[in-house]
Amino acid sequence: MVKKITSWLSVGLISAAALSGCNANTPGGQETTPQGTAEEVDPRGQILALSCASCHGTDGKSVGIMPGFYGKSASYLKNALMEFKNDGRYSTVMGRHAKGYTDEEITLIAEYFGGLSQQNSK
Amino acid sequence: MSQKFTRRDFSKLFIAGAAGSTLGVFGGATPLLANQKRVVVIGGGFGGASAAKYIRKLDSSISVTLVEPAATFYTCPFSNWVMGGLKEINDIAQTYDVLKSAYGVEVIHDEAVEIDAANHSVKLKGGKELKYDRLVASPGIDFNYDAIEGYSEAAANSQMPHGYKAGPQTELLTKQLQEMKDGDNVVICPPGNPFRCPPGPYERASLIANYLKKNKPGSKVIILDAKEKFSKQGLFTKGWKKLYPGLIDWRAGSAGGKVTAVDPSAMTVQTSSGAVKGGVVNVIPPQRAGKIAAEAGLTDASGWCPVNPITFESTIHPGIHVIGDACIAGAMPKSGFAASSQGKVTAASIVRLLQGKVPAPPSLVNTCYSLVGPGYGISVAAVYKLTSDGIVSIKGAGGLTPMDADDDQLSEEATYARGWYNNVAQDIWG
Numbered sequence: 111m112v113k114k115i116t117s118w119l120s121v122g123l124i125s126a127a128a129l130s131g132c133n134a135n136t137p138g139g140q141e142t143t144p145q146g147t148a149e150e151v152d153p154r155g156q157i158l159a160l161s162c163a164s165c166h167g168t169d170g171k172s173v174g175i176m177p178g179f180y181g182k183s184a185s186y187l188k189n190a191l192m193e194f195k196n197d198g199r200y201s202t203v204m205g206r207h208a209k210g211y212t213d214e215e216i217t218l219i220a221e222y223f224g225g226l227s228q229q230n231s232k
Numbered sequence: 233m234s235q236k237f238t239r240r241d242f243s244k245l246f247i248a249g250a251a252g253s254t255l256g257v258f259g260g261a262t263p264l265l266a267n268q269k270r271v272v273v274i275g276g277g278f279g280g281a282s283a284a285k286y287i288r289k290l291d292s293s294i295s296v297t298l299v300e301p302a303a304t305f306y307t308c309p310f311s312n313w314v315m316g317g318l319k320e321i322n323d324i325a326q327t328y329d330v331l332k333s334a335y336g337v338e339v340i341h342d343e344a345v346e347i348d349a350a351n352h353s354v355k356l357k358g359g360k361e362l363k364y365d366r367l368v369a370s371p372g373i374d375f376n377y378d379a380i381e382g383y384s385e386a387a388a389n390s391q392m393p394h395g396y397k398a399g400p401q402t403e404l405l406t407k408q409l410q411e412m413k414d415g416d417n418v419v420i421c422p423p424g425n426p427f428r429c430p431p432g433p434y435e436r437a438s439l440i441a442n443y444l445k446k447n448k449p450g451s452k453v454i455i456l457d458a459k460e461k462f463s464k465q466g467l468f469t470k471g472w473k474k475l476y477p478g479l480i481d482w483r484a485g486s487a488g489g490k491v492t493a494v495d496p497s498a499m500t501v502q503t504s505s506g507a508v509k510g511g512v513v514n515v516i517p518p519q520r521a522g523k524i525a526a527e528a529g530l531t532d533a534s535g536w537c538p539v540n541p542i543t544f545e546s547t548i549h550p551g552i553h554v555i556g557d558a559c560i561a562g563a564m565p566k567s568g569f570a571a572s573s574q575g576k577v578t579a580a581s582i583v584r585l586l587q588g589k590v591p592a593p594p595s596l597v598n599t600c601y602s603l604v605g606p607g608y609g610i611s612v613a614a615v616y617k618l619t620s621d622g623i624v625s626i627k628g629a630g631g632l633t634p635m636d637a638d639d640d641q642l643s644e645e646a647t648y649a650r651g652w653y654n655n656v657a658q659d660i661w662g
């Protein structure tokens with residue numbers, strides 16, 4: 111079973127390796143960030159958080175009736191998501207969504223949006 | 233999925249993968265013709281436009297060219313609202329101005345006619361050839377007209393529109409409904425699974441019934457279904473009973489619903505239980521991946537495109553990512569929202585790959601609202617993750633509007649449905 115996922119991963123990796131190799135061979139090409147160094151944005155948090163924008167607007171800037179959350183802090187967002195997850199807050203659909211994430215994932219999502227707001231307000 | 237295989241293990245796999253990739257297979261590198269990484273996106277719908285916008289948003293050093301024939305894209309979501317008289321066609325029109333001006337996506341209004349997977353290039357109808365480092369194909373669906381005797385593309389454009397690609401046929405169906413004689417029936421023929429927007433035909437029946445109730449009280453809706461059951465069935469049936477008693481007659485495939493042939497000139501539909509005549513006949517044929525996907529050899533025997541569920545890269549042609557209705561995405565339905573979710577995951581993956589990094593584990597969502605009546609909404613939601621069985625919906629999360637939802641909740645869902653459209657459209661094209 112793990113083998114199957116490893117094989118999916120290796121397909122992407124071969125391409126990634128090929129591309130990074132070719133990048134190094136390209137004169138004037140941008141240098142790739144070495145793997146393992148600290149990054150500004152956690153890629154897991156990012157990929158989890160991109161989902162939210164479909165209903166709450168890009169970066170959480172809502173143009174509809176759904177609440178926008180751009181500018182809210184990570185701790186505010188984590189608290190709200192945990193409340194939705196644990197049925198501590200009324201919702202039509204948010205509770206159904208929040209239950210799909212582990213507490214760790216909720217933290218990552220909250221930190222992504224919290225960080226985003228902070229970054230842009232500088 | 234093995235019970236022993238936890239998400240922690242999964243993350244470890246990705247880390248192991250990252251370490252492994254430094255040992256990389258550099259010999260297989262494809263030479264680039266320019267310094268800037270180039271992504272070409274085919275199709276400006278929910279999947280393609282999302283991918284184009286988000287690649288640029290996440291890494292503006294990557295050039296993105298979006299190929300879409302139409303300058304205005306009409307969304308299938310909310311096209312039923314147009315048919316029911318609740319929205320105008322302009323309300324579901326999206327353009328590419330913001331993608332161009334705010335995100336720097338190059339938009340070419342032309343049709344992609346050929347993909348050369350070996351040489352990483354796409355030929356356009358106008359003669360142009362585009363080279364790419366990675367290609368995103370979001371071609372949507374193609375219709376299998378041959379599956380129904382007597383039906384054809386010409387019939388769909390005139391007497392019996394499918395209205396399953398929004399635009400001229402949405403307007404045609406709307407006009408046919410308005411011109412229909414009171415007392416005539418509207419016949420809707422949904423296909424078997426899998427098809428685009430599983431609750432679509434039933435929301436359509438609901439909003440047409442809402443229109444008939446007010447404007448043609450002698451008419452009703454007959455649904456001749458290829459299937460034995462359908463999406464959100466319990467919720468729809470409950471809503472129909474309440475709002476449109478006796479107005480919607482749904483017939484399962486085994487109960488005379490299975491369509492064997494149509495006669496567009498006589499406006500009749502043949503079933504195992506005899507012919508059914510309609511004043512308006514909406515035939516939704518079986519579907520397959522958009523034409524270019526099949527022509528490029530990206531489809532398998534099912535007619536849809538198998539993909540790596542981490543990156544949505546084709547398992548047939550490396551370097552080409554297939555997203556949206558055209559791809560086989562495990563438990564995910566063929567919905568605009570799902571296509572957008574896949575577009576964003578693919579964008580993030582492509583950015584990582586082009587930076588020589590390992591993609592993050594995918595996390596996907598779907599949220600689909602259906603309107604049963606103007607103030608009566610229902611929804612289905614799901615969060616998806618990757619397991620060894622592919623993309624599965626997370627147990628204990630998601631699901632439907634509760635069957636015992638009260639009028640206030642149903643009214644709130646209808647309000648949120650409108651908000652859903654505003655934000656999903658903003659997140660993709662705005």
